[in-house]
Amino acid sequence: MAKRIFIAATGQNCGKTTMSVSLMHLARKKYGRVGFIKPIGPKIDYYNDFMVDMDALLMAKTYAMEEDIALMSPVALHKNFTKDYLEGRLTELDMSGCIVKAVEELDSKYDFLIIEGAGHGGVGSVVGLSNAKVAKLVDAPVVIVTESGIGKVIDAVHLNLALYEREKADVRAVIVNKLLANKRDSILDLLRKGVSWQGIDVIGGFNYSPILANPTLSHISKLLDLPLHGNPEERSRIIHHIQLGAASSQKVIDGLLESTLMIVTASRDELIVTISSLYHIPAYKAKIAGMVIAGHTPVAKITQQILDDSTIPYIRLERSTAEAFMILKEDVAKISAEDQEKLNWIKANAESDIDFEAIDALL
Known part of the structure; x- marks a missing residue:
């Protein structure tokens, strides 16, 4: 027994x-x-x-x-x-x-x-x-x-x-x-x-x-019921901060914290391109966990190409940035x-x- x-x-x-x-x-x-x-x-x-x-x-x-x-x-x-x-x-x-x-x-x-x-x-x-x-x-x-x-x-x-x-x-x-x-x-x-x-x-x-308290990129993908694009090896990366990319690109970058998931509007081409480009730099990769690109506006073709080439993890969500932020902030991550x-x-x-x-x- x-x-x-x-x-x-x-x-x-x-x-x-x-x-x-x-x-x-x-x-x-x-x-x-x-x-x-x-x-x-x-x-x-x-x-x-x-x-x-x-x-x-x-x-x-x-x-x-x-x-x-x-x-x-x-x-x-x-x-x-x-x-x-x-x-x-x-x-x-x-x-x-x-x-x-x-x-x-x-x-x-x-x-x-x-x-x-x-x-x-x-x-x-x-x-x-x-x-x-x-x-x-x-x-x-x-x-x-x-x-x-x-x-x-x-x-x-x-x-x-x-x-x-x-x-x-x-x-x-x-x-x-x-x-x-x-x-x-x-x-x-x-x-x-x-x-x-x-x-x-x-x-x-x-x-x-x-x-233990914070979610992973994989968890966010399941929570939103949407695919996680980019490098699949980053699925288990833990997100320590969730930030809204509402300010100017420079202020957003200056305000990045450790392992940040950035919520950005699909029309913010310059911010999406900047974050995607910085993702290759080790000092910034430690701060950038990925992006949730929100909104109904399509991402510009050249921006999408830069985004995909960077292999940065991202989720495309056709809801407002405010809705995305509230969903993620109210979630309690399960292992x-x-x-x-x-x-x-x-x-x-x-x-x-x-x-x-x-x-x-x-x-």
Whole structure:
């Protein structure tokens, strides 16, 4: 029987998937065979026309586990799933049975099994399978991943604990992510005092890093559902800043920050040409990640030729620059299997930031 761990969270974007990637990397150093499952998949993608959860697909591709993909995502919630469920059109679907069967099959194949939840403890309640209920269903000890802070973390943990306790799920620890390096020890110490009476351990996760927080060019391409032109080897480049190319060309260039994605109107020929030309200069290439060329006006023929010859990554978007800017600024980047720079960072830093032995000892 495999040793199991259920990765929960106090909410979205706490670093739950990052933690799963880390634990897979670290557990493989100790256990011969390590598996993964996302029982309830609220965000779907496709693998060979098979609908699966995005995080399950990420883990399958990252760790060459594609043969298990059907087991790794037993319940994927398509766009109208909850509506169909509430209107009684899915009464014959045994979701609990699908999850238990998948876990049992993976249990027979692996020595260590990572089970990732979907958001806070109540997510999935609409179909009768909250994270807390699923954790109890698969009989896995729970660790709750949370963002950094003190009061808000303690409040969020206790709010989630109420549901896990009601479902009689076994919460063993809280893992705190996005810690400020200079406050890491003091924050963890205060949090231990805040939840110690519950008999729950507090374990440090990753320190805050813009590498994990910021999107890649590939992610932007998927977000806008548009092709990324230019050098394909730059798809995994991380964007640290998003700027509007609204000022004069000289002011825009003078204001470039590290790894900037520039949003520029299609009619700004001189700016497009200038940025494309500077992309070949190493000092500027470090600052220029690429462009989103917005607007309904066609790009001039000679400008388009210079743009293509430069191999600068760019996306052509037939919406206004203001709309493009708002879409990108409001987005929260999710890790995908194409984000090699992020994945390599996670694996390297997991070995120094994550105490796997402390986590493993609690299971």
